[in-house]
Amino acid sequence: DTEVTQTPKHLVMGMTNKKSLKCEQHMGHRAMYWYKQKAKKPPELMFVYSYEKLSINESVPSRFSPECPNSSLLNLHLHALQPEDSALYLCASSQGLLANEQFFGPGTRLTVL
Amino acid sequence: GIQVEQSPPDLILQEGANSTLRCNFSDSVNNLQWFHQNPWGQLINLFYIPSGTKQNGRLSATTVATERYSLLYISSSQTTDSGVYFCAVGRIIQGAQKLVFGQGTRLTINP
Numbered sequence: 001d002t003e004v005t006q007t008p009k010h011l012v013m014g015m016t017n018k019k020s021l022k023c024e025q026h027m028g029h030r031a032m033y034w035y036k037q038k039a040k041k042p043p044e045l046m047f048v049y050s051y052e053k054l055s056i057n058e059s060v061p062s063r064f065s066p067e068c069p070n071s072s073l074l075n076l077h078l079h080a081l082q083p084e085d086s087a088l089y090l091c092a093s094s095q096g097l098l099a100n101e102q103f104f105g106p107g108t109r110l111t112v113l
Numbered sequence: 114g115i116q117v118e119q120s121p122p123d124l125i126l127q128e129g130a131n132s133t134l135r136c137n138f139s140d141s142v143n144n145l146q147w148f149h150q151n152p153w154g155q156l157i158n159l160f161y162i163p164s165g166t167k168q169n170g171r172l173s174a175t176t177v178a179t180e181r182y183s184l185l186y187i188s189s190s191q192t193t194d195s196g197v198y199f200c201a202v203g204r205i206i207q208g209a210q211k212l213v214f215g216q217g218t219r220l221t222i223n224p
Contacts, residue, residue, distance in 0.1 A: 031209070042199055042214035043156070055209040088154050097209045101146060101161035102201075107154045 003027075004105035006091050012111045013081065021076040021108045023091030031055075031097045032074040034066060035090040037107070043090055049074060050097045081112045115140045119200055119215035126190055126222055134185040134218045136200030144203025144210060145176050147185050150217070151196050159185070159198075190222045 004025045013019050023032065031050045035043040048056035049068040063085075065077040074091055088107045094100040116139040126132055136145075147159040160167050160174040162183065167174055171190075176183040187194055197217040203210045 033212075037154070042201075042217055044214075045211055048209045048211070050209060056207055056211065090154075090156065094210070098143070098205060100144070100210065101158065102203075102210075102212060103158060104148075104156040109154065 004091055004093055004103055006089075006105035006108050008108060009106070010109045010111075012113065013078065014113050015081060015083070017081075018077070018079045020078065021089055021091075021110075023074040023076075023105055024072055025093040025103075025105075026072055027093065027095075027103070028071075029093035029095050029103075030071060031094045031100070032068065033092040033094075033102065034074070034076055035092065035104075037088040037090060039087075047076075048097075055097065078110075081110075083112050086110055086112045115142070115202060115204055115213050117200060117202055117213055117215035119198075119218050121218060122216065123219045124221070126220070128190060128192060128222055128224050130190050130222075131186070131188045132190060132220065134187070134198055134200075134220075136183040136185075136202075136215055138181050138183075138200075138202045140181070140204070141178070142202040143205055144201075144212070145178075145183055146201045146203075146212070147174055147183070148199045148201065149194075149196050150199060156199070187220075190220075192222045192224055195220055195222045 034046040037043040067075040091105040092102045
């Protein structure tokens with residue numbers, strides 16, 4: 001089973017709202033990732049977690065707050081977003097941190113009004 | 114940082130045609146993956162191919178790491194092959210693998 005699940009599929013929020021995106025995998029993978037993809041652009045890395053610890057933060061604004069409560073679950077907490085943050089947010093996982101194949105979830109399509 | 118260039122950017126073909134997509138990268142890499150992104154945004158793993166040649170049905174891929182390029186071959190195209198094909202290369206940064214994506218090739222297969 002190479003499935004990564006993400007909820008919700010779609011999310012519309014105002015600039016003053018607080019919301020969270022959820023990602024789950026049950027493949028025993030120890031590394032998890034958040035990517036952001038704007039329309040007609042490639043995905044761009046935001047955060048990397050390894051063994052539930054933050055390994056990489058690609059200078060992401062603090063209005064995006066990641067959390068890894070356990071090895072199967074990754075959250076992205078959103079607060080005071082801007083309309084330009086509207087994008088497809090993709091979660092991925094890999095067995096380990098180094099040179100391993102990454103598997104992606106279906107994404108959450110976020111619209112900020 | 115590492116540069117990843119894909120060509121062609123757009124490709125329009127008739128059903129049944131064959132195609133070759135190319136990915137060039139500017140530095141040595143630990144990982145190379147090919148993905149197909151469907152119209153709903155799902156990234157589907159096609160190949161994990163840091164080097165060598167692999168085949169899966171009508172698709173095959175070759176990576177020549179020493180010359181810093183990879184090729185994806187699609188034979189006997191079907192309309193369901195339409196979508197964007199991404200090449201992504203991995204490098205170890207700060208003890209973790211960072212995947213950098215090319216701009217993609219948008220493939221349209223007409224019936």
